[in-house]
Amino acid sequence: DAGVIQSPRHEVTEMGQEVTLRCKPISGHDYLFWYRQTMMRGLELLIYFNNNVPIDDSGMPEDRFSAKMPNASFSTLKIQPSEPRDSAVYFCASSLPRPFEVPADEQFFGPGTRLTVL
């Protein structure tokens, strides 16, 4: 398996523009997580899905952020309109459900998208 795939790897945009980040989880993983990482706030959970259904979106900063998971192999995180304070690295991660004997809570991270909003 190629692991969790994210695109783009780098995104530079201007304030006010729409940004869409994409994620393909590991095949067979039922949980998908979106994190944001900054020096100031560390690794923050934005939202996570189980079987394509959003379970907890309390970490989404505000209405400018939205996330979807239309099927088991694809998710998007959209920021509209983007602001300079949204600059961060955004990670997608996935994990297996139980009762598989692999440590089911282990999360596998994608390479991240480095977003810069000017």
Add this chain to the structure above:
Amino acid sequence: GENVEQHPSTLSVQEGDSAVIKCTYSDSASNYFPWYKQELGKRPQLIIDIRSNVGEKKDQRIAVTLNKTAKHFSLHITETQPEDSAVYFCAANGGDRGSTLGRLYFGRGTQLTVWP
């Protein structure tokens, strides 16, 4: 929900010395405690984990200990090497049931620097 605190935020050691990073958690339902290593510009990657039915786990130069009563767990790295330099995150899960099933709660991270 669960609250994970991690100390210290930065740690500098000489090559060959040991390094210890400590975390505490608040929810007694948590039963899975992973440690992730994140090298500069890379993704966090699991290096070791422990479940609540075990008190200690070791893998070569790294070990993790868990004290369920006190709700704290620690990462120990022995014979440190410059390539151990990275940010280390501890985490705790949300237990086996309820709305937190499946998620991890991360500490703020420890920047470990190993000087040659």
